[in-house]
Amino acid sequence: MGHYSLFQMWEPHRQSLIKGHLFYVEQARKRLLSQFNDIEGEADKAAESWLDANKTRFDPDFHDPGDFYESARDEGIEFYQLLYEMRDRTRLSVVAGMYHEWDKHLRKWLTDEIRHWHSGEAVSGKVWTVDFGKLADLMDSLGWRVRDQAYFLKLDACRLVVNVYKHGKGNSFDELKEKYPEYLPDLLSKISEDFLGLGYLDYTHLVVSESQLQGFSDAIVAFWKNVPKDILDHEDLEMPDWFARAISVDQQTASHQQGGLNP
Template sequence: MTQRDFTTFYLATIDLPIILEPHEFYVSEARRRLLAQFYDMDREAQKAEKEHLEKSAQYFDPDRDDPADAYERAYHEGVSHWLALNEMHNTVTLALTAGMFHQFDKALREKAVREFSHWLDGHIISPLIWDLGFPRLIELLEWVGLKISGEPFSNTINACRLVINVYKHGDGDAHRELSSKYPEYYPRGNLHDLTLFSSRHEDLKISEAQFVEFADAITAFWKIIPQYCHHSQLGDDPTWLEAEYRKYEKRLTKAKSGSAKKAPWV
């Protein structure tokens, strides 16, 4: 008997705005409430310089003090203020990027769990999906028919994932991969021909424009998902899938003994 073709992943047209609304709200409010605070750092630095000069004028002694020294100290105060704001701006932008990616990752896993649980054991597939690394999650989605790799947004989302890992963990594999594949996130490390000037994880920097690029890539990801994916569209099983499924199945049925069953999607 021919197996009935069934839906493996479904995204209703009416559900797309519901999924996108929290993301778009996050991005809009992050820019309006937080990033907008850093739009005029030059003016704020000049203000700090002026205030320092006015404060030092109260104690200025023309018989003892050199006016040039007062102006120089005020200048350095302005520079220090600008550098501190710039560092804070980068930290805030990175934190907002991390929050945005976490929101996306969580929503994607929740959707995947709902859809896969319609045709696989939810008690098995749910923890499996939540424990997967993001690259394997993408593999799983491509297996059922989503076209992700090779799309214009794919590299941008991968870069965002690596940026977050470097922001959270510092030096490591993510930093080496990011600095090699996407050196634009290390503005101090753009001298590619001189290995002496290799990027450090501390040099990671995200502009507001790059934050928006990440946000747009997430929107594009959701919009590319077809309304229906069917069992007949399943690709080759990911090499790791059966072993992972069996591992979670054994956790669920550890009190039971018996022979391994055939994979339920076969």
């Protein structure tokens, strides 16, 4: 096929993808995450509200004021903890949303470009269902060495974080714990070194900080910026086995259909 272009990234489309992603992150911060900017203040107000709601129950002849203030303090602490956990879950939801959008845009771009030089549903179906590692194999085989790029590890970590957030315990959790333990902070190790290496951590310890969210966002932008304008066919091109098999299936299907039309 010579130097036929297999994949092309139209510059306005690239900029549209980046702009859409940045808009999502900006608005998620403004409309969702900003609501958790003053957790301590809101916890104090919850304690004050408890005191106000229960003041009619206070009888100085029978009650110790210290007990009431302690109960209000407990109410504030519980409110703080619940709001803190909600903030962490909201941030994870934001991460999951931006990852899934990036993933869908990538697969759509790949299948749209493939349709310019290949027809058949097997290839398209595979591109939409294989994991990110297999897509990386495809891109590497085309000469676009995504695994060598700084953003790859961030995207790989983001994939695992999203899977653990969605599914909890499983292979993704084990892989995340082994490769990227920074997303499973060991809080007890900060209290005592005796907790180090006990392996007690589970999926409930999953946390993404604001800076880690930004790191994921930066990786997505870097990925889109790194997409080659043109990915050309070349003589020594060797597609991954899963892609080659899907092409073969489409070719056999087309051959059978053509054979069925002959008298």
